Amino acid sequence: MPATRKKKDALEVSKTILHTAKQLFAEHGVESVSMHQVAKAANIGQGTLYRRYANKSDLCMDLMKDNFSTFAANIDKLLHDQKDSPVQERFNLTVFHLMRFFDDKFDWISVIQIPRHCEPDQATFFNSPPYMFLYDTYHSLLLEAQEKHELIELDIEFTTHLLITSFSPESFMYLKKIKGYPIEKIAACFCQTSINPLFLPK
């Protein structure tokens, strides 16, 4: 063969994968690009790709890491800046921001969420940094509201989980594409239905 592939620096390979995948995904859309294509474009074997990333969801998650981080930082900053406004208001603000992020990165997120098979001690969405960040954020807000006696009686852990997971990509897509709801309306309705009723009147 023209050039026997030398053992590459592992870091080099990782960078190449990320760079190539980002390029391909941007060009053809996340859905349409197969792992085989990514491997071929990156000049590595499929086995090599799968050794780094268990599946496409994993790969996307890694490519989204930066986006998630900045989103999380934005939310943190926002909540810090607004820390004197009512909890409920901050909660609504967070949801609005999340919806915009969700909409913006929809293609990626819908690929990431795909994996089924919820077995114990396995990497799932529920162990991922994005879930954990949202969990912490919502949990803190609910706890704060509870301490201030602004919250109805709730199982806070359950509620936190439910608020995060109740918005599936399919459902979002359905509301947006089929029902034609603008994002602002979706966010507003979600707050109206799922967030605000958790707070005591007054």
Add this chain to the structure above:
Amino acid sequence: MPATRKKKDALEVSKTILHTAKQLFAEHGVESVSMHQVAKAANIGQGTLYRRYANKSDLCMDLMKDNFSTFAANIDKLLHDQKDSPVQERFNLTVFHLMRFFDDKFDWISVIQIPRHCEPDQATFFNSPPYMFLYDTYHSLLLEAQEKHELIELDIEFTTHLLITSFSPESFMYLKKIKGYPIEKIAACFCQTSINPLFLPK
């Protein structure tokens, strides 16, 4: 070949498919059986199988039709029998029954819900009889509550949709398997978080 396959009665083929699939699914589990296996076991070509059912989800949906029907009938009967009790109470009862059904048929339901790609005018879960039954049921209950001035201000259509979709199979599995919540607790928490706060106090 020993016996040239005669054109079979279409109805005969359909029955054979359903019977064979039910058998195979029961024996090996819904997840583990491929469409290829079903076709082979039913002595038909894969193309024939796919002409009847666009995918495994479709096939499962058809096999579950009876189960859905009896479930729907049970709920209808229940709501009819209890039509004098408070709306909120009936709503909670419905959710408890649904949870039990969900748990009972979990393997099937998690296969059925899989399809992504929410394009307009395409068969999705949101067009399926189960979704539509739940939609009608929830919608009626919410409307009744609204007429009786027992409901907070809501976008009823949105709320109906959200209540149906907020419980994904993955989330249910996570709560049950990983968090170890019994079904009754899941149902109770769901009512506490998502149903009861929609009703005006007193």
Add this chain to the structure above:
DNA sequence: GATATTACCGGACAATTGTCCGCATGTCAA
């Protein structure tokens, strides 16, 4: 009754995901 038209069957095929194993490369010890 012969021929054209239609319906629809069934298996071959393509595409994708994910796994596995032979083999090249690098490291260490003698």
Add this chain to the structure above:
DNA sequence: TTGACATGCGGACAATTGTCCGGTAATATC
């Protein structure tokens, strides 16, 4: 330098989903 061992690369392979098309049976037409 040489041999033993470890690392990990990469393509071949298996499994599955879904599509397509050649061909045959049923039906309509004359």
